Amino acid sequence: MLQATWRVAKPGALFFCRLASINGIEQEVHALGNGRYHLPDGSDRYLIDEPRLRTLTHDLGGTLADPIKTTIVHGQRSMTTWIVRKL
Secondary structure (H helix, E strand, C coil), rough: CCHHHHHCCCCCCCEEEEEEECCCCCCCCHHEEEECCEECCCCEEECCCCCHHHHHHHHHCCCEECCCEEECCCEEEEEEEEEEEEE
């Protein structure tokens, strides 16, 4: 899905995504395998991390339009904002 969206974006376009992440709650989650984790809020989710987002940015040939930001929601889950500009 990411590749298809990126392919049709025009140069200079911004790609904005808010994702569930492991950032800031590493000690609070339990790995289930294949990037999935059990979170303190009781849900099981695929979680992204900052190194993976930086790799994706590089692999897409984009640049971060804003620093990666993470919000921890009441100690229960973590949401990360990723904004990439297509060069």
